[in-house]
Amino acid sequence: MPKGGHSFLITVTPLGDERPAFSFSHVNHDDIIAIAGRVQAGSGLAPDIAAATAIGLKLLSEAMLRERQDPLFDPLRAPIREFTGALxxxxxxSETSA
Structure with a gap:
């Protein structure tokens, strides 16, 4: 793992219109690509929904972790923890039944 975590370039490219892609860099303590693959394989969700769920959750969770002193995230902490546990x-x- 790179020092400080795994580094990613996140890009959202609109389909069907002429707007430019939106990109930003992100460092996460987890390998979000590997996690997205596990969620796709074992969550029972459609592949695109599983990937969006995993990546969105990891991006938000890391932001909450890095900004732990900011009360903006306080209402999300318990529900995110509960959702992550259920996922x-x-x-x-799924892995144990396979």
Whole structure:
């Protein structure tokens, strides 16, 4: 793992119109590509929904972790923790039944 975490370039490219892509760099303590693959394989969600869920959750969770002193994120902390636990349990159950 690179020092400080895994570095990513996140790009959102609009389809069907002429707007330019939007990109930003992000460092995450986890390998979000590997996590997205596990969520796609074991969540039971459609592949695109699983990838969006995994990547969105990891981006938001890392922002919350890095900005832990900011009360803006306080209302999200418990629900995100609960959702993450449920998602991990679903993936774990899928892996053990395979």
């Amino acid at each position: 991990k349990a679903r993936i774990s159950a």
